[in-house]
Amino acid sequence: MHEVGIGLIGTGFMGRAHALAFHHARSAFELPLRPRLVGLADADPTRAAVCARNWGFEQAIGWEQLVADPKVQLVAITTPNQLHCPMGLAALGQGKAVYCEKPLAVTLEQATQMRDAARAAGVVTRVGYNYLQNPMLQLAKTLIDSGELGEITTFRGEFSEDFMADPQGAFTWRCEPGQAGGALADLGSHALCLARYLLGPVARVCADLHTVHARRPHQGGLRVVEVDDQAHVLLRFAQGASGSLSTSWLWHGRKNHLVVEVCGTRGSLLYNQERLNELKLYQAGAAPGLEGFRTLMAGPQLPGYAAFCPAAGHQLGYNELKTLEVRALLEAMAGNGSHTGVDFQEAWEVERLAHAARASAAEGRWVEL
Numbered sequence: 165m166h167e168v169g170i171g172l173i174g175t176g177f178m179g180r181a182h183a184l185a186f187h188h189a190r191s192a193f194e195l196p197l198r199p200r201l202v203g204l205a206d207a208d209p210t211r212a213a214v215c216a217r218n219w220g221f222e223q224a225i226g227w228e229q230l231v232a233d234p235k236v237q238l239v240a241i242t243t244p245n246q247l248h249c250p251m252g253l254a255a256l257g258q259g260k261a262v263y264c265e266k267p268l269a270v271t272l273e274q275a276t277q278m279r280d281a282a283r284a285a286g287v288v289t290r291v292g293y294n295y296l297q298n299p300m301l302q303l304a305k306t307l308i309d310s311g312e313l314g315e316i317t318t319f320r321g322e323f324s325e326d327f328m329a330d331p332q333g334a335f336t337w338r339c340e341p342g343q344a345g346g347a348l349a350d351l352g353s354h355a356l357c358l359a360r361y362l363l364g365p366v367a368r369v370c371a372d373l374h375t376v377h378a379r380r381p382h383q384g385g386l387r388v389v390e391v392d393d394q395a396h397v398l399l400r401f402a403q404g405a406s407g408s409l410s411t412s413w414l415w416h417g418r419k420n421h422l423v424v425e426v427c428g429t430r431g432s433l434l435y436n437q438e439r440l441n442e443l444k445l446y447q448a449g450a451a452p453g454l455e456g457f458r459t460l461m462a463g464p465q466l467p468g469y470a471a472f473c474p475a476a477g478h479q480l481g482y483n484e485l486k487t488l489e490v491r492a493l494l495e496a497m498a499g500n501g502s503h504t505g506v507d508f509q510e511a512w513e514v515e516r517l518a519h520a521a522r523a524s525a526a527e528g529r530w531v532e533l
């Protein structure tokens with residue numbers, strides 16, 4: 165089996181998730197390419213050295229050297245959003261495949277540069293929209309595409325968490341417009357990606373963005389927050405359905421509340437990431453009194469589940485979705501494109517949608533895509 169040299173940048177929440185996924189993918193799948201953990205980079209070299217040792221990387225190294233290292237063929241970027249563009253462009257310039265965390269970039273201009281550079285380099289790219297790797301959401305898509313719900317009329321999406329709910333919560337890089345982009349970029353981008361995955365292109369949007377807590381503690385003082393804490397977006401899909409999407413990082417009690425509901429002329433379905441092994445399906449036409457949602461449960465009948473566990477009901481978790489994303493990426497690098505995944509072109513479409521929503525909110529009108 166051929167090896168693929170991995171260079172990972174970042175050792176935070178997502179750095180660890182990527183490292184776990186590269187390890188797990190080797191055990192769960194018959195991979196066409198074997199990941200070799202060549203190097204790990206972080207702004208904090210001490211942490212990089214400790215994590216490199218603990219996570220099984222051959223060396224801790226600066227990120228510029230890492231992307232230039234001839235032993236590295238795939239660069240994984242898990243740094244704050246504004247670093248995706250310079251790091252991604254550097255890796256693409258070296259002809260490396262790139263696995264970048266979402267959102268693709270902070271501005272549409274950066275995202276366009278990255279998409280164009282990926283096209284020019286002709287390499288495989290992937291962006292960490294991991295939720296659509298869930299076999300239960302792939303089942304939802306199969307049900308929609310096969311007409312099981314009839315003609316699709318309505319979409320509802322929400323991604324809410326509460327990690328910024330405390331008004332005294334610190335100002336972080338996520339609050340900085342030039343570095344991140346608020347709740348819509350951080351959480352809403354996942355829901356926008358799922359909307360496109362399930363129902364296809366969006367034709368127009370009308371949005372309201374809202375900064376609820378205008379100042380947050382920063383370095384002993386208070387700093388003005390200019391990004392959105394919550395957003396509400398109306399959507400009209402190209403195929404005719406209408407819908408809405410909301411996102412908030414202030415919603416008390418919501419921990420990973422990524423919910424999608426799709427309604428058609430013959431039924432509806434409901435998915436909630438906090439119950440990621442379940443899909444609720446309602447099919448119209450049952451006898452009166454016997455109507456209701458059925459709960460479909462993940463099990464080894466779904467190949468993405470069977471790779472991890474032969475028994476139904478034992479459940480997949482977040483890190484398995486990341487592992488499925490890595491498998492799809494390595495298959496694509498080996499020339500097998502049959503696995504789901506979001507490349508730079510599709511991630512650019514998500515950025516275009518988010519950009520249109522921001523323009524709509526700023527100008528107070530519907531925006532056509």
Ligand SMILES: NC(=O)c1ccc[n+]([C@@H]2O[C@H](COP(=O)([O-])OP(=O)(O)OC[C@H]3O[C@@H](n4cnc5c(N)ncnc54)[C@H](O)[C@@H]3O)[C@@H](O)[C@H]2O)c1
Pocket residue numbers: 173174175176177178179205206207208227242243244245247265266267292293294350
């Ligand atoms: N796909 C998902 O479900 C998901 C979940 C959380 C975060 N994310 C995305 O992952 C990215 C990182 O988020 P996180 O929560 O892991 O952040 P984090 O703050 O936990 O980690 C960021 C890491 O980047 C490192 N870093 C910062 N500047 C650097 C530099 N110049 N050179 C090298 N390393 C540098 C930091 O030291 C840290 O290790 C963001 O783009 C975020 O949107 C995705």
